[in-house]
Amino acid sequence: xxxxxxxxxxxxxxxxxxxxxxxxxxxxxxxxxxxxxxxxxxxxxxxxxxxxxxxxxxxxxxxxxxxxxxxxxxxxxxxxxxxxxxxxxxxxxxxxxxxxxxxxxxxxxxxxxxxxxxxxxxxxxxxxxxxxxxxxxxxxxxxxxxxxxxxxxxxxxxxxxxxxxxxxxxxxxxxxxxxxxxxxxxxxxxxxxxxxxxxxxxxxxxxxxxxxxxxxxxxxxxxxxxxxxxxxxxxxxxxxxxxxxxxxxxxxxxxxxxxxxxxxxxxxxxxxxxxxxxxxxxxxxxxxxxxxxxxxxxxxxxxxxxxxxxxxxxxxxxxxxxxxxxxxxxxxxxxxxxxxxxxxxxxxxxxxxxxxxxxxxxxxxxxxxxxxxxxxxxxxxxxxxxxxxxxxxxxxxxxxxxxxxxxxxxxxxxxxxxxxxxxxxxxxxxxxxxxxxxxxxxxxxxxxxxxxxxxxxxxxxxxxxxxxxxxxxxxxx
Numbered sequence: 497x498x499x500x501x502x503x504x505x506x507x508x509x510x511x512x513x514x515x516x517x518x519x520x521x522x523x524x525x526x527x528x529x530x531x532x533x534x535x536x537x538x539x540x541x542x543x544x545x546x547x548x549x550x551x552x553x554x555x556x557x558x559x560x561x562x563x564x565x566x567x568x569x570x571x572x573x574x575x576x577x578x579x580x581x582x583x584x585x586x587x588x589x590x591x592x593x594x595x596x597x598x599x600x601x602x603x604x605x606x607x608x609x610x611x612x613x614x615x616x617x618x619x620x621x622x623x624x625x626x627x628x629x630x631x632x633x634x635x636x637x638x639x640x641x642x643x644x645x646x647x648x649x650x651x652x653x654x655x656x657x658x659x660x661x662x663x664x665x666x667x668x669x670x671x672x673x674x675x676x677x678x679x680x681x682x683x684x685x686x687x688x689x690x691x692x693x694x695x696x697x698x699x700x701x702x703x704x705x706x707x708x709x710x711x712x713x714x715x716x717x718x719x720x721x722x723x724x725x726x727x728x729x730x731x732x733x734x735x736x737x738x739x740x741x742x743x744x745x746x747x748x749x750x751x752x753x754x755x756x757x758x759x760x761x762x763x764x765x766x767x768x769x770x771x772x773x774x775x776x777x778x779x780x781x782x783x784x785x786x787x788x789x790x791x792x793x794x795x796x797x798x799x800x801x802x803x804x805x806x807x808x809x810x811x812x813x814x815x816x817x818x819x820x821x822x823x824x825x826x827x828x829x830x831x832x833x834x835x836x837x838x839x840x841x842x843x844x845x846x847x848x849x850x851x852x853x854x855x856x857x858x859x860x861x862x863x864x865x866x867x868x869x870x871x872x873x874x875x876x877x878x879x880x881x882x883x884x885x886x887x888x889x890x891x892x893x894x895x896x897x898x899x900x901x902x903x904x905x906x907x908x909x910x911x912x913x914x915x916x917x918x919x920x921x922x923x924x925x926x927x928x929x930x931x932x933x934x935x936x937x938x939x940x941x942x943x944x945x946x947x948x949x950x951x952x953x954x955x956x957x958x959x960x961x962x963x964x965x966x967x968x969x970x971x972x973x
Contacts, residue, residue, distance in 0.1 A: 676784075738795075801968075830891060
């Protein structure tokens with residue numbers, strides 16, 4: 497029989513309190529602190545796999561997974577490193593034989609390979625993203641800085657499209673061309689204006705000047721038209737010499753065939769020179785007329801003929817129509833006296849040169865005044881607006897000097913008397929005046945650099961097929 501005290505106190509409920517062993521077993525999985533069991537599970541993580549390999553059964557694996565889930569994923573993070581190590585060591589071990597071992601090994605290997613695979617995918621995707629960004633930046637970045645010129649018109653007077661790769665889709669640019677007889681220093685002056693130093697070797701010049709062998713043979717250096725673009729977005733155009741005896745001699749000795757529309761080789765040379773001059777007057781903002789002595793009457797007459805034969809400015813770069821009321825655009829013309837001596841910098845000599853050119857081009861539409869000259873540059877104290885009344889664009893450049901960058905210490909206090917400024921200071925003054933010119937329009941619409949290149953290609957084709965030039969050629973003797 498049962499005790500009456502137990503019946504008075506609720507029977508079964510009281511008897512459960514009298515069993516402390518059972519109470520401790522029931523509270524153990526719920527109330528025991530997690531840090532006390534965590535080392536036990538971590539310590540059993542590696543032997544659990546070994547037990548499975550020895551045929552321990554799937555019950556232990558299930559118990560371990562339940563315990564790991566109860567710890568909130570902490571055990572899985574701690575087991576990542578042992579699993580990876582076991583995987584690398586198990587590659588050389590024989591495969592387990594039991595089914596449970598195969599499942600556990602597959603699961604462990606899958607967990608071990610998921611991390612690196614996901615990292616590889618993420619890494620490749622980021623690399624692809626960076627490559628896309630670099631490609632987009634390369635498309636938006638300016639073209640690389642040019643080291644040498646490129647050919648836009650070859651020696652056969654055919655247009656070349658290689659220069660468009662160096663141009664941008666922006667409208668703030670200036671086009672500077674050069675005309676002159678053979679050996680006057682056109683390529684050298686353009687190279688110095690483009691940033692070449694006089695101390696550099698001839699091979700590093702932007703436009704290749706005449707070598708010693710070329711000078712001794714009386715030949716010319718440039719063929720066709722070359723182009724160079726500076727980082728300041730100044731487009732320089734260097735041309736072959738006009739009315740060149742060297743080109744005439746080359747065509748005669750090499751027996752080159754000239755086009756049938758020309759009656760003689762001399763007429764062919766003159767018409768090719770007129771085509772280049774009229775082309776520059778159409779596509780350039782500034783034209784440098786370089787001479788090494790003053791002055792050649794036939795060359796000045798050639799410039800006036802080129803102005804007369806210049807094609808009209810088209811109303812748009814897509815068409816060639818020109819309405820009668822639309823204005824025609826003409827470039828600035830600067831007469832550069834190269835290899836000038838001391839007398840050319842005198843007041844009376846400079847006034848005579850400006851007056852002669854002013855009388856020759858008094859009826860011209862070319863912008864020959866008020867742009868670039870010795871008076872505006874203030875390079876010589878005696879040449880001012882009060883002493884020189886004419887504002888003709890005349891600039892004198894002396895013979896290039898080959899001297900050291902640093903003068904001798906004994907000559908610093910006693911400089912050599914020249915009668916004119918140094919070669920470098922005069923070239924710098926000419927460069928500053930040209931670079932500071934207003935970049936006015938060449939056509940009735942605003943052109944970008946690439947649009948200007950297409951416009952120049954169309955104008956070159958227009959000049960080659962011009963009816964005015966054909967009629968002028970027919971009237972030549």
